[in-house]
Amino acid sequence: MKILAVEDDALTLALLVSSLGEAGHEVEQAGDGHTGLTLACGRAHDVAVIDRMLPGIDGLELVRRLRAAGVQTPVLFLTTMGGISDRVDGLEAGGDDYLVKPFAFAELLARIHALARRPPLGRVETVLHAAGIELDLVTRRVSRSGQTVDLQPREFSLLEFLMRNAGQIVTRRQLLESVWGFHFDPKTNIVETHMSRLRAKLNSNGEPDPIGTIRGAGYLLHALMA
Amino acid sequence: MYTAAFMVTVGVIGWVTVLVVSDTLERQAQRGLENEASALVDEFKAGGRQDLEAALAGRFANPLTHIRYVLIGVDGRALLGDETLLPYGRDPAGSVASRGAGPRTAARALSDGSRLVVADDLADVRHVEAVIRRAFLIALVIAGALGLGTGSLLSTALLRRLDAITRTAEAVVAGDLTQRITHTGSKDEFDRLAVTLNRMLDRIDGLMVNLRQVSTDIAHDLRTPLSRLRQNLETTNRRAATLDDYRVAVEQAVEETDRILDIFSALLRIAQIEATTLRKGFHPVNLSELFHTVADAYAAPASDGGRTLAADITADVWVQADQDLLTQLFVNLVENALLHTPQRSTVTLELSVRDRSVVAAVCDDGPGIPATEREKVLRRFYRLERSRYGPGNGLGLSLAAAVAELHGGQLTLSDAQPGLRASIAFTRELIL
Numbered sequence A: 001m002k003i004l005a006v007e008d009d010a011l012t013l014a015l016l017v018s019s020l021g022e023a024g025h026e027v028e029q030a031g032d033g034h035t036g037l038t039l040a041c042g043r044a045h046d047v048a049v050i051d052r053m054l055p056g057i058d059g060l061e062l063v064r065r066l067r068a069a070g071v072q073t074p075v076l077f078l079t080t081m082g083g084i085s086d087r088v089d090g091l092e093a094g095g096d097d098y099l100v101k102p103f104a105f106a107e108l109l110a111r112i113h114a115l116a117r118r119p120p121l122g123r124v125e126t127v128l129h130a131a132g133i134e135l136d137l138v139t140r141r142v143s144r145s146g147q148t149v150d151l152q153p154r155e156f157s158l159l160e161f162l163m164r165n166a167g168q169i170v171t172r173r174q175l176l177e178s179v180w181g182f183h184f185d186p187k188t189n190i191v192e193t194h195m196s197r198l199r200a201k202l203n204s205n206g207e208p209d210p211i212g213t214i215r216g217a218g219y220l221l222h223a224l225m226a
Numbered sequence B: 001m002y003t004a005a006f007m008v009t010v011g012v013i014g015w016v017t018v019l020v021v022s023d024t025l026e027r028q029a030q031r032g033l034e035n036e037a038s039a040l041v042d043e044f045k046a047g048g049r050q051d052l053e054a055a056l057a058g059r060f061a062n063p064l065t066h067i068r069y070v071l072i073g074v075d076g077r078a079l080l081g082d083e084t085l086l087p088y089g090r091d092p093a094g095s096v097a098s099r100g101a102g103p104r105t106a107a108r109a110l111s112d113g114s115r116l117v118v119a120d121d122l123a124d125v126r127h128v129e130a131v132i133r134r135a136f137l138i139a140l141v142i143a144g145a146l147g148l149g150t151g152s153l154l155s156t157a158l159l160r161r162l163d164a165i166t167r168t169a170e171a172v173v174a175g176d177l178t179q180r181i182t183h184t185g186s187k188d189e190f191d192r193l194a195v196t197l198n199r200m201l202d203r204i205d206g207l208m209v210n211l212r213q214v215s216t217d218i219a220h221d222l223r224t225p226l227s228r229l230r231q232n233l234e235t236t237n238r239r240a241a242t243l244d245d246y247r248v249a250v251e252q253a254v255e256e257t258d259r260i261l262d263i264f265s266a267l268l269r270i271a272q273i274e275a276t277t278l279r280k281g282f283h284p285v286n287l288s289e290l291f292h293t294v295a296d297a298y299a300a301p302a303s304d305g306g307r308t309l310a311a312d313i314t315a316d317v318w319v320q321a322d323q324d325l326l327t328q329l330f331v332n333l334v335e336n337a338l339l340h341t342p343q344r345s346t347v348t349l350e351l352s353v354r355d356r357s358v359v360a361a362v363c364d365d366g367p368g369i370p371a372t373e374r375e376k377v378l379r380r381f382y383r384l385e386r387s388r389y390g391p392g393n394g395l396g397l398s399l400a401a402a403v404a405e406l407h408g409g410q411l412t413l414s415d416a417q418p419g420l421r422a423s424i425a426f427t428r429e430l431i432l
């Protein structure tokens, strides 16, 4: 994946570049808004990771100009722990996702993957297939190996998010945000509780668990399981 | 300044009084002179020159009179009387009303060609004038002295009160925030100023106490996880034998660090919410839906923990709000109700409407919070004795209270008999 990283803190930038590089990505870097804008317009990237606070033009303005110039690269904003309307401001400027520093690297990676995998505009899927599971977004019916599985609405959304990102790690936070719209960290293990119920329902007829738990990172739906 | 104005006023009054009085007296004197002159002319008409001279001789003999006389012959010389009055006889037609210097006179021409001048030096009038002048002068001096005296008395009083304010301000600057400006209770400008300044000092004092409490609490509450972190790292350094030992230790250290960071971000968030006055980022939010989402998210964890989550939610209630913050507010309340109650408790989410006011409440039938502690649990880090060693950081209700306030409401904790009822009132947003 080609990733653009725009971050003014040299240490954070170096860490981003080396970690993403180790994960097999090709990273272009910029330490300020102007350079970032030039790079973003110069070449196509799969994802841009942009710090909100930048010297020159700040992150919000950078993305506004990018979008005005017609560049559709998915943008992940980074912010220091934060302002109460930071998330909304970021989305309004044209950002696609938002991550508060400090973050676990697994979290960043999961979000980059999720952004890169977003279906291109215009292509609407109505039925998702993965790991032998079929999920119909219109009828809201789910079946595994032909057997209907009865899910509660939140369990359905949980599975939907896993299936859209099949083969990739998704984090607890991503699930909290996409399934419940919780943009903060509750103390209760909401995700774990619902995940275990979802698993129990999917595996009720003795089939192997299609959902893997990755310690310290999140969950993974094995794409190629039959 | 006031004294000078006062004295000028007294002076002007004195001057006018003198003018009026002397004018009246002089007119009176003039009338007296005219009468005297006429009376003498009558003597002349009745008894000729002889009678006139006799009458004049009688007048001259009277030691009490101030009136002087002269009889002027045809040749212009004085025939009888005071020669110094000769110049006043030149105008035979009548009197020379001479003001100021010189005497008042009345003149008559007699049929034998001689002339008669009667004059009064107005010594009485001048005397009265002098008396009045002196009286006013004395009044002026006394008024001046009094004015200056009261003026300086007043200004010493003012200075003393300003001094009291200055002294208090200096004490406050020096760090003693308990000092207050004494006021007299007279409700004048100075008293009102003192009361206002005292209120300001109260507010500053409150903020300082709060700040001090918060920083002590932060220091205290961060020390615990930090010491634990340090302890673990040190033990690992000493004891760890295998790579796995290290891996476990590092994982624990990361978890501990996350807990510390959680405290920091919660504190920052509370501070930011408290500092926000502009309701930026507010949108119409479907509170009913938000409640259903929260109820939905916690039904499973609640039943896993042996508790029941019930909901009594009025549909389609909208409020102007920050959706994320409001969600966190109710999540905090529900988590408290699940965390601080025994198993088999019931937690109820209620959303009710009366006219334009919306009441959102989270109730439980657990142990509740004693009335004396309800205010305190809203403080940062404050936790009841019984929950001090359980999970949590004591910031949940502080954040909830701050969010409620940002939304123009107030987090009210009350007795649910039994249990705790945490409620917030909102103004309903009418969506057409």
Ligand SMILES: Nc1ncnc2c1ncn2[C@@H]1O[C@H](COP(=O)(O)OP(=O)(O)O)[C@@H](O)[C@H]1O
Residues within 6 Å of the ligand: B332, B336, B337, B338, B339, B340, B341, B364, B366, B367, B368, B369, B377, B382, B383, B384, B385, B386, B387, B388, B391, B392, B393, B394, B395, B396, B397, B398, B420
């Ligand atoms: N529903 C409740 N029932 C009984 N006690 C409660 C309840 N909610 C809060 N408390 C008390 O108030 C304290 C402060 O709550 P909070 O600020 O949320 O901190 P935390 O939950 O992290 O301890 C809790 O520690 C607990 O003692």
Ligand SMILES: [Mg+2]
Residues within 6 Å of the ligand: B332, B335, B336, B392, B394, B395, B396, B397
């Ligand atoms: Mg709490």
